Structure formats: C-alpha cells, structure tokens
Amino acid sequence: MAKQNRRTQSRNKTRSSGKTTRSQKKSAPRPKPRRPLPKKRAVSLAASPLVEARNSAIHGRGVYAIAPIKKGTRVLEYLGERISHGEADSRYEKKGDDDGHTFLFIASNRTVIDAGVDGNDARFINHSCAPNCETVIENSRVFIDAIRNIKPGEELGYDYQLTWESTDDPAELALYACRCGAKKCRGTMLDKEPTDKREVDKKKAKKKAKKR
Numbered sequence: 001m002a003k004q005n006r007r008t009q010s011r012n013k014t015r016s017s018g019k020t021t022r023s024q025k026k027s028a029p030r031p032k033p034r035r036p037l038p039k040k041r042a043v044s045l046a047a048s049p050l051v052e053a054r055n056s057a058i059h060g061r062g063v064y065a066i067a068p069i070k071k072g073t074r075v076l077e078y079l080g081e082r083i084s085h086g087e088a089d090s091r092y093e094k095k096g097d098d099d100g101h102t103f104l105f106i107a108s109n110r111t112v113i114d115a116g117v118d119g120n121d122a123r124f125i126n127h128s129c130a131p132n133c134e135t136v137i138e139n140s141r142v143f144i145d146a147i148r149n150i151k152p153g154e155e156l157g158y159d160y161q162l163t164w165e166s167t168d169d170p171a172e173l174a175l176y177a178c179r180c181g182a183k184k185c186r187g188t189m190l191d192k193e194p195t196d197k198r199e200v201d202k203k204k205a206k207k208k209a210k211k212r
C-alpha cells in the first residue's frame with residue numbers, strides 16, 4: 001500500500017497575540033468609531049446557542065444556524081485532542097486508502113488538533129467553496145468566525161484548503177471531491193496549490209528579496 005499523505009485543514013487566517021496577518025482590504029477611509037471596537041476574546045467556545053449539528057445534504061452531519069448570526073461573530077472553537085504532526089501522520093496511515101474523511105486541523109508547526117477525539121460540533125462543519133465562515137488561528141487555537149450574515153437554517157461552511165503535494169496519486173486526491181453544491185464549486189476540498197509548490201515559491205520570493 002502506497003504511503004498516504006494525511007490531509008489536514010490548514011492555511012487559515014493566523015493571528016497571534018496582538019499581531020494580525022489578516023489581509024487588510026483597501027477601502028475608502030471610514031469615520032473613526034466613537035468607542036474602540038471590543039476585541040474578540042479567546043474564550044473557549046465549546047458550544048454555541050446559535051448552531052446545531054444535524055444531517056447534511058453535503059455529507060454526513062453538518063452544522064446549521066438556528067438563530068441569525070452576524071458577520072464577524074465567533075461561533076465555535078475547533079476542539080479535539082492536541083497531538084504532534086508525527087502522531088497525526090501515524091494515526092492517518094492506519095486508515096484505509098479509500099477513506100477521505102478527516103477530522104485533523106493544523107493549529108501550528110507543532111500541533112495538530114484531532115477532533116475525532118474529544119471534538120465538539122465544530123468537527124461537523126463541512127467544506128464549502130462559497131463559505132460563510134472562516135477559520136482563525138490564535139495562539140495555536142482554532143476558531144470559526146462568520147464572514148457574512150447567516151440566516152437560521154443555513155448550513156455553516158468554510159474552505160478546508162486541505163494540504164496535498166504535486167507527487168500525490170491523482171486517484172487518491174480524487175477522494176477529496178467536493179459536493180458543496182456552490183455555483184462556483186471548484187470540485188475539490190484540496191487547497192488550490194500543492195504544498196511543495198508553495199514552499200518553492202516562498203523560497204524563490206525570499207531569494208529575490210535578498211538580492212534587492
């Protein structure tokens with residue numbers, strides 16, 4: 001059996017204390033708010049009165065809004081057992097080749113969250129190519145934030161951007177076909193670019209910057 005690369009959800013917005021890498025959209029200057037906006041606190045959001053898990057037309061269980069959710073709301077924290085990348089690899093290799101199901105989420109260079117163990121409802125949020133949520137990493141914790149207003153009854157989704165490499169077996173990659181049903185569905189839950197290409201591009205950009 002060929003060694004299977006584990007697929008992990010990753011490459012999400014990363015924020016560490018005080019610092020933000022969230023891209024700032026260019027827009028006309030807005031009037032200053034009278035009071036500073038409250039900071040999102042990194043309290044545990046193991047459950048939320050705004051959502052419930054139930055059967056989904058996309059896949060298995062999904063998470064649905066049961067009350068209006070405003071854009072910017074922090075809905076849930078992605079919880080589960082915190083393990084090393086090595087442990088995540090070995091758990092994944094024990095799974096069958098025909099199984100594209102994953103509950104793994106990369107929280108940092110050191111930590112992967114396995115929501116298959118002690119996970120909360122966040123583990124049931126399906127992938128969407130037209131997402132209404134995004135994942136935000138703060139201090140190695142993963143949160144799910146609404147990126148637009150969500151009506152009761154809507155299924156929550158974010159872009160998994162599953163990691164893959166250009167050398168991976170195409171038949172194996174086909175296991176990650178997307179069934180989100182969005183008009184512009186890209187047909188896969190995999191990230192747009194393979195990890196190895198991104199690394200090469202990063203190195204090239206670094207070299208270029210050094211030369212300047």
Ligand SMILES: C[S@@+](CC[C@H](N)C(=O)[O-])C[C@H]1O[C@@H](n2cnc3c(N)ncnc32)[C@H](O)[C@@H]1O
Binds near residue numbers: 126178189
């Ligand atoms: C974190 S789980 C999401 C919850 C899942 N529906 C369940 O019942 O366990 C991730 C797995 O759900 C499936 N999945 C999620 N979104 C999908 C989509 N848009 N199309 C096809 N399968 C999807 C894939 O098997 C994926 O590995």
Ligand SMILES: [Zn+2]
Binds near residue numbers: 182185187188
């Ligand atoms: Zn899709």
